[in-house]
Amino acid sequence: MKNKIKGKTYVVGDSIDTDVIIPARYLTTDKPAELAAHCMEDLDRDFRKKIKKGDIIVAGENFGCGSSREHAPIAIKASGISAVVAKSFARIFFRNAINIGLPVFVSEARNGTKTGDLIEINVSAGEIKNLSGKKTYKTQPFPAFLKKIISAGGLLKSLKK
Amino acid sequence: MNYIENILASASGLRSVRAGSFVEAKCDVILMNDITGPLAVKQFLSAGRKIKNPKSVVIVCDHFTPNKDIKSAENVKFLRDFAKKYKVNFYESPTGVEHVVLPEKGIVTSGDVVIGADSHTCTYGAIGAFATGVGSTDVTYAMLTGKIWFKIPEVFEFEYDGKRGKFVTGKDLILYTIGKIGVNGANYMAMKFSGSVISQLPMDERFTMCNMAIEAGGKAGFVVPDEKTRKYIEGRGKRKSRFFKDGESFKKMKINVTGLDPVVAVPHRPDKIRRARDMNRVKIDQAVIGSCTNGRISDFAQAAKILKGSKVKRGIRAIILPGSQKVYQQALEKGYIEIFLKSGCIIAPATCGPCLGGHMGVLANEEVAVSTTNRNFVGRMGATGSRVYLASPYVAAASAVAGRIISPEQL
Numbered sequence: 001m002k003n004k005i006k007g008k009t010y011v012v013g014d015s016i017d018t019d020v021i022i023p024a025r026y027l028t029t030d031k032p033a034e035l036a037a038h039c040m041e042d043l044d045r046d047f048r049k050k051i052k053k054g055d056i057i058v059a060g061e062n063f064g065c066g067s068s069r070e071h072a073p074i075a076i077k078a079s080g081i082s083a084v085v086a087k088s089f090a091r092i093f094f095r096n097a098i099n100i101g102l103p104v105f106v107s108e109a110r111n112g113t114k115t116g117d118l119i120e121i122n123v124s125a126g127e128i129k130n131l132s133g134k135k136t137y138k139t140q141p142f143p144a145f146l147k148k149i150i151s152a153g154g155l156l157k158s159l160k161k
Numbered sequence: 162m163n164y165i166e167n168i169l170a171s172a173s174g175l176r177s178v179r180a181g182s183f184v185e186a187k188c189d190v191i192l193m194n195d196i197t198g199p200l201a202v203k204q205f206l207s208a209g210r211k212i213k214n215p216k217s218v219v220i221v222c223d224h225f226t227p228n229k230d231i232k233s234a235e236n237v238k239f240l241r242d243f244a245k246k247y248k249v250n251f252y253e254s255p256t257g258v259e260h261v262v263l264p265e266k267g268i269v270t271s272g273d274v275v276i277g278a279d280s281h282t283c284t285y286g287a288i289g290a291f292a293t294g295v296g297s298t299d300v301t302y303a304m305l306t307g308k309i310w311f312k313i314p315e316v317f318e319f320e321y322d323g324k325r326g327k328f329v330t331g332k333d334l335i336l337y338t339i340g341k342i343g344v345n346g347a348n349y350m351a352m353k354f355s356g357s358v359i360s361q362l363p364m365d366e367r368f369t370m371c372n373m374a375i376e377a378g379g380k381a382g383f384v385v386p387d388e389k390t391r392k393y394i395e396g397r398g399k400r401k402s403r404f405f406k407d408g409e410s411f412k413k414m415k416i417n418v419t420g421l422d423p424v425v426a427v428p429h430r431p432d433k434i435r436r437a438r439d440m441n442r443v444k445i446d447q448a449v450i451g452s453c454t455n456g457r458i459s460d461f462a463q464a465a466k467i468l469k470g471s472k473v474k475r476g477i478r479a480i481i482l483p484g485s486q487k488v489y490q491q492a493l494e495k496g497y498i499e500i501f502l503k504s505g506c507i508i509a510p511a512t513c514g515p516c517l518g519g520h521m522g523v524l525a526n527e528e529v530a531v532s533t534t535n536r537n538f539v540g541r542m543g544a545t546g547s548r549v550y551l552a553s554p555y556v557a558a559a560s561a562v563a564g565r566i567i568s569p570e571q572l
């Protein structure tokens with residue numbers, strides 16, 4: 001993972017579930033590009049048009065609740081989203097994101113951040129700066145166990161080492 | 162140590178563990194389905210290694226089966242060929258839905274550590290397994306190593322006492338509980354169900370409750386094995402069952418069920434709970450009775466009780482969705498299928514189908530369903546503008562007759 005991740009934000013609410021991230025009707029494929037084409041469409045038809053490569057999703061509580069489909073973080077990653085920052089994550093989504101190498105951060109950044117703000121995540125410092133709003137937030141540190149997986153670039157890569 | 166800590170200590174070869182610590186535990190069963198399986202298997206194949214323990218790997222093709230289109234047929238064929246070559250357990254139609262099939266066949270038993278690339282893997286806590294949903298990559302990792310990492314969850318205990326009403330089922334108890342604590346009220350925790358009401362609760366309804374632990378964010382749900390559990394397990398599987406000691410829970414909530422009414426979860430969250438009797442303004446287009454939540458024989462006994470001698474209201478599709486072929490057979494022998502046919506129901510094969518808006522019984526925009534499944538998120542059962550109300554088999558069957566959501570006493 002890069003130490004600094006900078007991008008424009010796309011802000012969503014609480015309990016964004018895996019059925020809106022990628023509806024089950026598209027789950028006959030696991031090709032990232034095909035999944036990305038339908039990412040978030042039940043929440044926002046124009047999600048794909050609105051976001052640009054490198055954008056960061058900033059969410060409230062319980063992001064990714066619902067199904068265990070890894071297609072959800074894959075769809076987000078393949079849409080070009082560079083990281084997801086949420087007040088909290090549903091457990092399986094969090095695990096899947098780490099496993100496939102989608103950067104995820106637990107932080108209160110949703111408070112005071114609006115869609116389109118420019119933010120910068122400093123991974124090692126555990127800090128998120130809202131460059132538009134001039135506010136700084138802390139991120140929750142990862143336990144040592146997870147750091148190993150993250151620095152390897154995902155679960156299977158950690159095994160190869 | 163409590164029940165969960167005891168299982169996970171044993172599976173990780175440690176004498177003692179505590180909630181919060183990280184362990185690598187041996188998996189007794191590694192499950193995947195026709196959605197999550199192809200991804201896990203492709204990753205496995207590209208690693209170019211052997212499966213650590215092929216006997217522990219179970220593939221159940223249930224979501225889009227009997228195959229709904231060419232893509233899903235290709236996925237199932239891919240998994241079928243893989244299973245044959247690598248000698249892993251493989252099931253497809255007509256077997257049924259994974260979380261009904263695994264306990265029924267004794268593939269999962271008490272004391273097991275189970276991971277499944279399906280979030281409702283938590284169902285098996287009803288027979289005393291530590292069972293939790295993970296993603297495809299975790300399954301690949303476990304196929305390669307036989308193990309998986311866990312953070313040991315804290316136990317959140319729910320103790321149910323009082324007198325349960327005639328039409329109040331395990332489904333009502335779990336919906337009510339999720340309503341109380343919210344969709345992330347048990348995030349990262351194991352939900353333990355206890356108390357006199359649970360001791361008396363039939364196994365099928367314990368499955369229903371554990372099935373929905375994930376809807377409160379739970380990592381697992383469980384009931385500490387008792388006589389009922391032992392009786393259920395007996396004679397099913399080949400592997401040895403293990404019974405662990407229990408201890409203190411991290412957190413506890415007492416729930417008195419006296420006076421509780423049948424409830425529904427209204428769109429679009431499983432924690433938006435209302436009394437079924439207050440919902441009769443809501444007209445429905447479809448009722449679904451079955452799935453891994455409520456697709457076992459006593460669920461159909463409840464539905465049959467309501468539908469016997471009654472007719473499904475004209476224009477409403479009432480879909481009976483058996484959890485497994487075996488349940489279907491039992492329902493036939495007990496005469497329920499005939500009751501359903503006479504009342505005008507559609508009898509589906511044992512599949513996930515409508516539960517996830519996959520196939521058979523997909524909703525159009527503006528359409529409303531009452532369903533005994535476990536999720537009512539936006540678009541879950543079809544079009545983005547459709548709406549799903551979650552309920553027990555009693556409520557779903559009564560609503561199918563009335564054409565709007567009602568409580569069975571109102572029929």
Ligand code: SF4
Pocket residue numbers: 223224258259260279281452453454512513516517534535
């Ligand atoms: S019946 Fe529904 S909830 Fe259960 S495994 Fe199938 S899709 Fe998932």
